[in-house]
Amino acid sequence: MSLSRISCEQAHELMHNSCCQILDIRDPQSYQLSRPAGAKPLDNNTLPAFLNEADRQAPTLVFCYHGNSSQQAALFLQQEGFTEVHSVDGGFELWRQLYPNDIES
Numbered sequence: 158m159s160l161s162r163i164s165c166e167q168a169h170e171l172m173h174n175s176c177c178q179i180l181d182i183r184d185p186q187s188y189q190l191s192r193p194a195g196a197k198p199l200d201n202n203t204l205p206a207f208l209n210e211a212d213r214q215a216p217t218l219v220f221c222y223h224g225n226s227s228q229q230a231a232l233f234l235q236q237e238g239f240t241e242v243h244s245v246d247g248g249f250e251l252w253r254q255l256y257p258n259d260i261e262s
């Protein structure tokens with residue numbers, strides 16, 4: 158199984174062109190402050206419910222701070238049967254610089 162890493166630009170395109178699930182694995186305080194628009198928090202507390210309810214066929218984007226730990230999370234989700242999961246390179250830190258209008262706070 159190979160990990161898919163995509164750029165913020167590709168993630169932005171996916172978000173606007175297809176229905177996708179957006180996950181934010183940063184710490185809860187950072188998530189509360191601001192996050193990619195439409196992102197849901199994914200942590201040890203929310204994981205079980207997410208795995209129960211998620212659409213495993215839907216494109217799924219994983220954000221962390223800089224795009225490092227999201228790679229592990231994306232691999233994990235792949236192993237859980239998600240067929241189109243991508244780790245977003247540059248993470249939220251790059252995202253918020255490139256797309257300040259696609260942030261929720």
Ligand SMILES: O=S(=O)([O-])[S-]
Pocket residue numbers: 221222223224225226227248
């Ligand atoms: O969130 S991070 O692993 O990219 S520092």
